[in-house]
Amino acid sequence: MDVFHFRRSGYRNQTADRLKPKTPDYRDAPHITGDLQKTLSYLKDTAGRSSDFVMRYTDIAGRDAALVYYLTVTDQHTIEIILRALQTHRYPRRMPRHRMAEYLSRHVLPNSNIVFVTNLWELRELATGGQVILLVDGLTVAITVGALSVPHRTPDTPLLEASTRGPQLAFVENLEVNIGLMRRSLNSDSLTVRQLVVGYRSRTRVALLYLHDVANPNVVETALKRIEAVHVDKLTGSATLEQRIVDSHWTIFPLSRSTARLDNCVKEVGQGKVLILVDGDPTALLIPGTIIDFFQTMEDDQHNYVEATLIRWLRIFSFFLGAYLPALYVAFTDFTPSLMPQILALQIARSREGVPFPAVVEVLIMQTVIEILREAALRLPKVMGQTIGIVGGLVLGEASVQAGLVSNILIVVIALAALSIFVMPSIDFSAVIRIISVCNILVSALFGLYGIVLLAVLVLYHLASLKSFGVEYIAPLGGQNVRDAVLDGLLRVPLPLLDRRASHLQPQEDTRSADYTNPVQHTMLEKPRRGKRRKR
Amino acid sequence: MTGRSRFAFSSWQAVQRWVVTGVSVGTLLAVPGCWDYQSINTRATVLGMAIDPAPNHPDQIQVTAQFAVLHADPSGGGGSGAMMGSQASGSVPFENLTAEAHSITEGMRRLQLNLSRSVDSTQVRCVVFSERLSPLQLQSALQELTRQTQINRAAYVAAVPDSAADLLAQPLSDEAPADAVAKKFGVAVKQYGYYVRRQLWEFWRDSAQLGLSPSLPELTATDAVPSEGKPRVVDVSGLCIYKGARVAARLNRSDTLMFNILSGRVRDMGLDIPVQEGLVSLGDVRVKSRLWTMADGHRVRIVARIRLQGTMARRPDADQMADDPAPLTKMEEQANQYLEQALLSTVRKMQQAGVDPWGFGRFYLHAHPEQSELVKYHWADVFRTATCDTHVRVRIISRGELV
Incomplete structure (x- = not known):
């Protein structure tokens, strides 16, 4: 018997060893x-x-x-x-x-x-x-x-992805309405809609939307084949479809970008991405997804290039704060306090006097409290959610410091880390940061700063090994698409300079706009003629 | 390759992969730095150290460590020798513990016996040496401090004429004496020129170099307000220069300024220069200097080229208009002469003492590496008889006056 039979790679019969549903053919x-x-x-x-x-x-x-x-x-x-x-x-x-x-x-x-x-x-x-x-x-x-007639809500502002400027329209649960919204925004017959039915009981309609002369055909074909290969009894939403069609099922990183905002989808489809809409779910999927997508929103285009760039840097900084600040607190407090400025170290030491727990337990307690508050605030009605926020922030924080359970500096650390996570425009990526944060806390409790560095290397290795529908997940930060990384990645240069689409998506048509030349330079307004007075 | 052998190859690769992963993880987990758990609240942080000769045992030193008190009510404790406890009235409570021992390590061990927390000297901010230490005691203390991995080598070092432990026990207004010393030499005062600052590694480096006499800033505790007894402040009274680990010369404040001008370390400070008409005040003074040494027959000539630039703050002839450049040129020439004389006087003092705090011997060694024996054993004598060629060029920037 070949014990390594399960390791055999290569062709795999897609249907031979599958479970089959007991529905009539x-x-x-x-x-x-x-x-x-x-x-x-x-x-x-x-x-x-x-x-x-x-x-x-x-x-x-x-x-x-x-x-x-x-x-x-x-x-x-x-x-x-x-x-x-x-x-x-x-x-x-x-x-x-x-x-x-x-x-x-x-x-x-x-x-x-x-x-x-x-x-x-x-x-x-x-x-x-x-x-x-x-x-x-x-x-x-x-x-x-x-003669289909099922009541549905009208398109409204997005519940989770708020923005300060620009279109405020989000998808609804009706597939036809969503496709109609996309058609109205991308008024071109190159916007192609391919519909499929998934789920042998739910018969859920899934639509792929893309610009047929822009999107990479391999991405479209891959998505179509993967969706067609989904054999489930019911498809409950885009999230369950996403988890089945992405390249890696074990990664914690979202390999496609999910959004309910119409303007996000219009922008990304225009870039050459493929939009997947699932009937009954207002959340759309954009593929391929790369890591830089989770630091950008359509709102960036609504602001001045300096402001947009600074906001992106703020998101990157917030990512590191959210993922590493609590772990660094543990590492510096319990392993290497000598790396801190002495005055800060003494302040932390004084604030921890009388706290009965090690720093890691202290951090985990407060992280758990924050997670409980977050979940409670999400599920409760809006008015009560605000109350929970106030109760959690003021009462629990203050009371736990007064009771000597945690130190007051830790409250600052945890609050800052929790707020930083909410800076991320993507909810999916926020969840990833929280998971990374907890892992960092655990390794820092065992190995200190050294463990954090090791885990960071491991995460980088994992990121570099991921792909999303043929595109490197770490693109364009991987070094192969420097132009994308600089012009519309880490920076956001003025829009007239962004005349080409992102090359890491490998679109068929990479020209986004012709070279912009201002047709009227220094507008000369008519000067009043001298010597002639206006008639009154 | 047949299918069977391909499977065998892939299985061997899998085994290799697991072995490599296991060895890598095992190696990484054994690297120093891992498993070094020690909570911040289990450490007794040393803010500063004072090294004195032991009063009753000439062969021992007295080690005084200033600890930060984390809890609100500092409990008493004592060293093996005389315990000196003190607490500032401000926000940084501290506690001084003293022990007598043959070495600093032994002294710290004795202090540890009287503490419930482990002594942490990785963040010591200042080390103060008494000038009464014998050369052997100073040298052994310095070597010990630089050898220990748990000592912050970026700590500021200073010397005091009398008891270093007394300096660390001074009742200051709002900070621990060690903090006050560290702030004094840290970023609190941006102007360089009033005093010299030295870190532990710099003092050790200067002590080990040929053709250079190590120097330390000299500290004194003075009354902040002369009429009252408290609070006191830590002040830098000058510079003491060592020769063979023994204090050979001292520079007062004005000589220290000249020392810094010759070293080219003066930045962003005000300076009054006496000229014929009175006193000219310069602001934003910046100095650049170039020092070298050359052989001059049987003697050695030390050369200094100094460029001093400052903005006119106050003219000696304030009643005259500043539209004529001739008085300015004259003032510059008179300032050149004054500074040359003052610098020469400072250099002469050092020559008489046979110490070379600027490191002219080092410059000579760079130019004449074959004469290392001369620099190593006879530089004091050579420096004493060296001719000094100092040239100062003062540039006064006058932006005119509002009429």
């Missing part, structure tokens, strides 16, 4: 034979178990017919329009059976989205998707008419 489903009663009895036995399944009988040109639909997902007004059209139309006396479906779609039904379907399994799926199915006795095809 659509290939085994029967087709419509033309016998209306037989078709209806099949639908009764399958879809008809639901109480919201409706079969409405009628006559069409002397033939028995039926409208089949789910009451809860279809628009009643559309159904009434269909019925009225079918029942009030003057049909020709003789109409060949094989031309009847075409006649109905051309001359009778006023709806725009009409599809002919023969497979009964497909028919069931369309019915659950909000289509009205018209079955006529003697016809071997069914006519489906789109």
Whole structure:
């Protein structure tokens, strides 16, 4: 027996050793034979178990017919329009059976989205998707008419990603609305939408949006193949899809950028990225995701280049504060206080007099308190969330210092680290910082400053080994795309200079804007003529 | 390569990878610095140290360590010898402990026996030597301090004429005496020129160099307000220059200024220079100097070229208009002469004492490395008879006056 069999790399049969769902295969489903009663009895036995399944009988040109639909997902007004059209139309006396479906779609039904379907399994799926199915006795095809009507909220300001300037519009749970918002913002026919269905029970629609003449086709194809390969019973949102299609399933770093802001998506799709929208989830995915994406927002473009650059540096600085400050406190306090300025060391030592715990326990206590407060503030209603913040910040912090559980300098350290994490524009990346912070605290408690350095090397190694849909995760900071790293990475130069797209995404078209030359330099306003007074 | 051998190769690679990872992790975890847990609150931080000769045992030294008191109510403790406890009235409480021993290490060990926390001298900020230490005691103390890895070699060092322990026990207004000394030589006073500052490693380096006499700033504790007894301040009274670990010469404050001018260390300070008409005051004084030594027949000539630049702050002839450049040139010439005389006087004092605090011998050694024996054993005599060629060029910047 080959004990290293599991290490064998190379081709892997995608379906041979997979678990298979116990749902009937659509290939085994029967087709419509033309016998209306037989078709209806099949639908009764399958879809008809639901109480919201409706079969409405009628006559069409002397033939028995039926409208089949789910009451809860279809628009009643559309159904009434269909019925009225079918029942009030003057049909020709003789109409060949094989031309009847075409006649109905051309001359009778006023709806725009009409599809002919023969497979009964497909028919069931369309019915659950909000289509009205018209079955006529003697016809071997069914006519489906789109009548989906599910209430959804209107586009509103983003709940989590606030900005001070620029568009304030976020996606909603409805896929069509989201695609419509994108179309309105990117008014170009090169914006391509590819829709797929994922989940053999949930049948969730997933849409890929990209500029077909800009995005790298390999990224698009890779995303399509990976989404098609997702075989799950239900897809509950973009996060579950993201975790299945990214390159590494074990990393803590987000390999795609998730956002609900429309302007972010418009910018990134314009850069050559691919947007993935999942029906029922307002959070969109942008692929490929690189680490620099999590330090940028669309808001950067709304500000002066100096301000935008400084804000980016502030985010980078905040990242290091959030990830390393509590661990450095532990390392300096418990291992190498001589590396601190003596006055600071003495202040810390005085503040820790009487604290019964080692520094690491002290830090972990306060970190846990902060996490509890954060989770509580997230789940509670807004008004109570503010109360929790005040209670946590003032009462718990002050009381724990007074009780001698923690030192007052630690409160400053933990508060600063917690606030720094919230500077990050990405919620996913904030979670990563928190995890790194806890790991840093643990290694600093064991090995001091030396452990922090070791873990930093390990994290860097891990980052350098990651890829997102073929793009290095550490790009453009890896050194191969210096232009991207400088012009629109660590800095954000004035927009007229950003005339090319980011090269690390390898877009098909790298020219973003033609060279900008100011057509009117030093505008000369008309001077008042001398010697002539204005007439009053 | 067959499939079987490829699997064998990959399995060997996997084993290699795990072995390399294990050895690397094991090695990294054994590196010094790892597992060095010692909480900050278990350390007794030494702020400053004073080294004196032991009063009753001529072969021993008296080590005084100033500790920061972390808790509000400092408990008493005593050294093996006379204990001197003190606490400042300000925000930095401290405690001095004293022990007599043959070495600093032994003294610190004795102090440790009287403490409930481990002594931490990695952040000692100043070390004060008594000028009454014998050459052997000073040399052994200096070597011991520089050899110990747990001593901050960037600590400021100074000398006191009498008891160094007394200086660290001075009741100052709002800070520990060790802090006051460190601040004095640290960033508190930006102007260089009033005094010389030395760090431990610099004093050790100067002591080991050929053709250079090591020097230390001399500290005294004076009353802040002469009419009252308290509080007192730590003041720098001058510079003491060592020869063979024994104090051979002292420079007062004005001579220390000349020492700094000759060394080119004066920056951003005011200076009054007497000229024929009175006193000219210069501000923003900056000095650049170039020193070298050359052989001059059977003697040695030490050469100093000094450029001093300052902004006119007060004219001696304030009643005259400043539109004529002739008086300014004249003033510059008179300032040149005055400074040359003053510098020469300072150099003559050092020559008479046979000490070379500027390191002219070092410059000579650079030019004549074959005469290292001469510099090593006879430089004091050579320096004593050296001719001095000092040239000062003063440039006074006068920006005119408001009419």
